[in-house]
Amino acid sequence: MQNVTPFIRNHQLNVIHKQANFLLKTLRSVADRKVLESVRHTAVLNVFEAFDHLDAGQKELLERMSAFEAAHDLQDYLDSLEPYLLPFPEATSQQIQKLFPKAKKLKVLELAAVDYPHTTYLRWIDIATNRLFIVYPRAGGFVGVEGRMTSTNKKGFCMFCNRHQELGFFNVKLKGSSPDNLSSLGQYVCMDDLACNKGITDLGPLEKFLASVGK
Incomplete structure (x- = not known):
């Protein structure tokens, strides 16, 4: 089993979801491939900006968001990020x-x-x-x-x-x-x-x- 090191906080996951939704809406409404590639690139950059530091492996994981065409594939990707979440510290x-x-x-x-x-x-x-x-x-x-x-x-x-x-x-x-x-x-x-x-x-x-x- 792959060793998972959490690095995504809740507000950063919200950014990822927001950019994924933006990408999905573009895929449904735009046919121009150059425009689509530009939007994919922008979405990934906006996600990167939500983090202070990312190593090469973390960047590669987040960049995968730009590769999907179908809504169900994108949702599967978002679901796959759950193990990488850093939870709010539990308090008594x-x-x-x-x-x-x-x-x-x-x-x-x-x-x-x-x-x-x-x-x-x-x-x-x-x-x-x-x-x-x-x-x-x-x-x-x-x-x-x-x-x-x-x-x-x-x-x-x-x-x-x-x-x-x-x-x-x-x-x-x-x-x-x-x-x-x-x-x-x-x-x-x-x-x-x-x-x-x-x-x-x-x-x-x-x-x-x-x-x-x-x-």
């Missing part, structure tokens, strides 16, 4: 609870149900308090952010995944704020936890937001 309920010391009755999401390979960041909404909790890996540990989540009943572009989704307004009290000097930061983000993780292709906006709230 105790670890997560320590990230939110002020949330005395914190109800942690069902960790056994988390699809770790397809997760960029853990998030869940406490329905009782309308609070959104986010857990993100950093430096061998985790950081946590919580804030009030208010449904807007509108669709728009999520700040984290940049996809057109049903949005909520996520309002986070900034570090160092006091009752006499309230300051907060808000962003419009997906209401759907799974959809956001499935759509995110760039860690930049999420990490920038975490930095801006002192995490």
Whole structure:
């Protein structure tokens, strides 16, 4: 059996899927071979750009995406990448609870149900308090952010995944704020936890937001 070394993170897999869909749509609508070859080349380059470093074998694996003509062959290829996924680091309920010391009755999401390979960041909404909790890996540990989540009943572009989704307004009290000097930061983000993780292709906006709230 071939030795598989995982190197693809969830957001990078999302990039691969996005480029594969772009390639498939082109194959169905364009007959010009030169145009097709250009699109194949561009799709692979866009995938490469999602990685900081790739060795020769990893590049060869990702380049295979450009060789397929049929939708079922392309899907088989995408499925074959699953063993190469780097999963979100598993956390215990105790670890997560320590990230939110002020949330005395914190109800942690069902960790056994988390699809770790397809997760960029853990998030869940406490329905009782309308609070959104986010857990993100950093430096061998985790950081946590919580804030009030208010449904807007509108669709728009999520700040984290940049996809057109049903949005909520996520309002986070900034570090160092006091009752006499309230300051907060808000962003419009997906209401759907799974959809956001499935759509995110760039860690930049999420990490920038975490930095801006002192995490």
